[in-house]
Amino acid sequence: MTNIYIWGISLLCIAGVIIRPFKWPEAVWAVAGAIALLLFRLITPQDGLNGVARGLDVYLFLTGMMLLAETAREERLFDWLAAHATQLARGSATRLFLLIYLVGIFVTTFLSNDATAVVLTPAVAAAMRAARVEKPLPYLLICAFIANAASFVLPISNPANLVIYGAQMPPLLQWVPRYCLPSLVAVGVTFFVLRRTQRTALRQPIQKDVPLLTLSMGGKWAALGIGVTAVLLLLVSAFGLQLGLPTAIAGVLTAAIVLVRGRRSPRAVLSGVSWSVLPLVAGLFVIVEALGKTGLTGLLSGLLQRGAAHSVARTAWGSGVGIALLSNVMNNLPSGLIAGSALQTAHVPELVKSAVLIGVDLGPNLSVTGSLATILWLVALRREGQTIGAWAFLRLGVLVMVPALLAALAALWI
Numbered sequence: 001m002t003n004i005y006i007w008g009i010s011l012l013c014i015a016g017v018i019i020r021p022f023k024w025p026e027a028v029w030a031v032a033g034a035i036a037l038l039l040f041r042l043i044t045p046q047d048g049l050n051g052v053a054r055g056l057d058v059y060l061f062l063t064g065m066m067l068l069a070e071t072a073r074e075e076r077l078f079d080w081l082a083a084h085a086t087q088l089a090r091g092s093a094t095r096l097f098l099l100i101y102l103v104g105i106f107v108t109t110f111l112s113n114d115a116t117a118v119v120l121t122p123a124v125a126a127a128m129r130a131a132r133v134e135k136p137l138p139y140l141l142i143c144a145f146i147a148n149a150a151s152f153v154l155p156i157s158n159p160a161n162l163v164i165y166g167a168q169m170p171p172l173l174q175w176v177p178r179y180c181l182p183s184l185v186a187v188g189v190t191f192f193v194l195r196r197t198q199r200t201a202l203r204q205p206i207q208k209d210v211p212l213l214t215l216s217m218g219g220k221w222a223a224l225g226i227g228v229t230a231v232l233l234l235l236v237s238a239f240g241l242q243l244g245l246p247t248a249i250a251g252v253l254t255a256a257i258v259l260v261r262g263r264r265s266p267r268a269v270l271s272g273v274s275w276s277v278l279p280l281v282a283g284l285f286v287i288v289e290a291l292g293k294t295g296l297t298g299l300l301s302g303l304l305q306r307g308a309a310h311s312v313a314r315t316a317w318g319s320g321v322g323i324a325l326l327s328n329v330m331n332n333l334p335s336g337l338i339a340g341s342a343l344q345t346a347h348v349p350e351l352v353k354s355a356v357l358i359g360v361d362l363g364p365n366l367s368v369t370g371s372l373a374t375i376l377w378l379v380a381l382r383r384e385g386q387t388i389g390a391w392a393f394l395r396l397g398v399l400v401m402v403p404a405l406l407a408a409l410a411a412l413w414i
Contacts (some may be wrong), residue, residue: 002042003293003294003295005040005042006037006042006043006290006291006293006294007088007291007294008085009033009036009040009042009290009330010033010037010065010287010290010291010330011330012033013029013030013032013033013034013036013283014029014033014287014329014330014331014334015029016028016029016030016032016033017029017030017280017284017331017375018367018368018369018390019390024067025062025276025278025280026276026277026280026369026375027276027280027283028272029283030279030280030281030282030284030287031279031280031282031283032283033283033286033287034048034051034282034283034286034287037286037287037290039065042290043286043289043290043293047286047289047293048196048286048289050289051282051285051286051287051288051289051290052282052285052286054179054283054285054288054289054337055281055282055284056244057159057162057242057243057244057245058159058281058285058333059244059278059281059282060244060245060247060248061112061114061159061243061244061247061248061276062114062118062277062278062281062362062376063247063248063251064244064246064247064248064249064250064251064252065111065112065114065115065118065119065230065247065251065285066118066251066273066274066275066277067248067251067252067254067269067273068115068222068225068226068229068250068251068254068255069115069118069119069121069122070255070269070272071218071222071225071251071254071255071258071259071269072104072153072219072223072225072226073122073272074218074258075216075218075219075221075222075258076213076215076216076219077123077215077219077223078122078123078125078126079126079130079213080212080213080215080219081123081126081127082124082126082127082128082129082130082131083130083210083211083212083213084125084212084321085099085100085103085127085139086127086131086206086207086210087129087209087210087212089206090130090208090232091205091207092206093133093202093203093204093205093206093207094195094202094207096127096131096139096140097138097142097195097202100124100127100139100142100143101146101191103123104116104142104143104146104147104150104354104398105146105150105153106122107119107120107151108146108147108150108151108153109150109153109154109155109157109230110133110154110157110230110233110234111155111156111226111229111233112156112157112158112233112243113147113148113150113151113157113158113231113361113371113373114147114158114159114372114373114376116143116146116147116342116373117143117147117373117376117377117380118376118380119226119372120143121140121143121377121380121381121384122380122383122384123387124136124139124140124142124143125140125380125384127139128140130207130210131206131207131210132206132207132374133177133204133206134204135201135204136386137201137386137388138198138201138202140381140384140386141194141198141388141396141397142194143191143377143380144365144373144374144377145194145365145400146187146190146317147180147371147374147377147414148361148362148363148364148365148370148371148373148374149186149187149190149362149365149404150183150186150187151361151362151373151385152179152182152183152186152188152357152358152361153179153183154172154175154176154234154237154305154361155169155170155172155175155237156233156237156243158373159243159334159359159372160333160336160357160360160361160371161357161361161388162242162243163333163336163337163340164336164339164340164343164353164357164360165340165353165357167390168344172237172238178350178353178354178412179354179412181411181412181414182354182408182409182411182412183413184312185404185407185408185411186358186362186404186405186407187221189403189404189407189408190365190400190404193399193400193403194400195405197396197399197400205405206231209327217261217262218258218261218262218387221254221257221258221261222254222258224254225250225253225254225257225258226251226254228254229247229250229254229298230264231245231253232246233246235316255269257409274376274379274380274383275355277372277375277376277379280375281333281372283401284331284334285333285337286333288333288337288338291334291338292338292341296338297338297341298337298345300338300342300344301341301343301345302346303399304342304343304345304346304348304352305346305348307319308346308349308352309350312349312351313351313354315348315352315411316349316351316352316354316355316412316413317355317409319352319355319359320355320356320357320358320359320405320409321405321406321409322357322359323335323339323356323359323360323363324358324359324360324362324363324364324366324401325363325403326363327359327363327364327370327371328364328366328367328369328370329362330364330365331364331369331371331372331375332360332361332364332370332371332372333371333372335360339356339360343356351412351413354412354414355409357399358403358405358408358409358412359409360399362404362405362408363401363402363405365397365401365404366394366397366398366401366402367390367393367394367397368388368390368393368394369390370397398411
């Protein structure tokens with residue numbers, strides 16, 4: 001009965017995060033689920049603390065990225081970039097769409113998918129205002145879809161990659177050949193389908209001549225901070241170290257330098273950061289800790305071992321598609337943690353591990369709460385006065401994610 005109660009509370013909590021009853025923030029439901037597990041004594045306080053502690057690297061990573069994004073936003077770096085992007089588009093909506101998509105690939109690859117949601121979304125929103133675009137949502141959708149589609153180009157492109165492999169992370173020179181073709185296919189198919197579905201909206205006119213802003217010294221320091229962070233993350237990843245602390249240090253230092261040089265109060269930057277994301281992630285980690293006590297990890301590990309012994313190819317396809325769908329039911333952060341634990345004890349072939357990773361990274365493009373990056377994108381979207389319903393995103397996600405996932409798995413198999 002204990003296992004049934006844990007599953008019941010966990011599913012209700014995840015449903016609350018997805019549906020957002022009464023329009024309460026996602027964090028409320030995640031934290032409420034964690035508290036309920038403790039109050040009904042389904043897990044011990046030590047279990048709860050262990051779950052929260054497992055997410056330390058993620059909290060630090062998100063804190064650094066959010067500080068970088070908010071500092072850049074306050075210094076109007078995004079407005080400056082938006083004006084230049086709009087000038088390059090020269091009045092072409094399709095050219096502007098392609099430019100934003102290419103920038104999204106770059107940011108996701110070198111700064112992670114969460115950074116694309118946090119950093120790029122405000123920049124795109126600023127570009128739409130500069131170009132006087134009446135319907136900016138098609139361009140903003142790029143930030144959500146490319147954040148997941150390009151998230152396995154490099155190990156640092158998605159924190160979930162570190163969760164899947166744990167201490168068994170392949171070196172960079174092994175990672176790139178393994179995931180190069182699947183990444184190219186996922187990015188290419190996602191672009192083609194997304195642009196095809198938005199072709200009507202891309203016929204709207206955009207402003208051709210946009211006045212260029214003068215970037216302040218604070219904006220230049222913010223841009224330098226983002227660039228240094230990208231290089232730092234590549235170096236940290238190459239040495240197999242955790243990404244959270246270096247990212248947090250880079251974010252705090254960048255914000256401090258900009259504020260001190262400008263003699264400004266930190267209140268504006270700190271109040272602009274979406275701190276509710278941190279308890280959301282912590283609540284999900286506690287829920288995963290509880291689900292682990294139901295024997296789920298052992299069950300999945302056994303299924304993977306038996307399947308791989310019978311047919312590696314079939315197990316790779318089945319696990320890749322299965323974890324992609326599961327990530328949309330319970331978010332790819334908890335599903336990635338569960339899958340990672342199962343993989344690290346199952347000792348399955350690399351093909352199966354790679355298929356699971358692609359499913360965890362790319363599968364969340366199906367729904368608005370499939371990944372933490374998409375949730376962060378939703379938060380950024382609301383700040384810009386834009387919204388998209390869960391059903392509308394799901395209908396688009398089916399068209400975009402399914403062919404991209406199948407094509408990426410096929411490329412991996414080839």
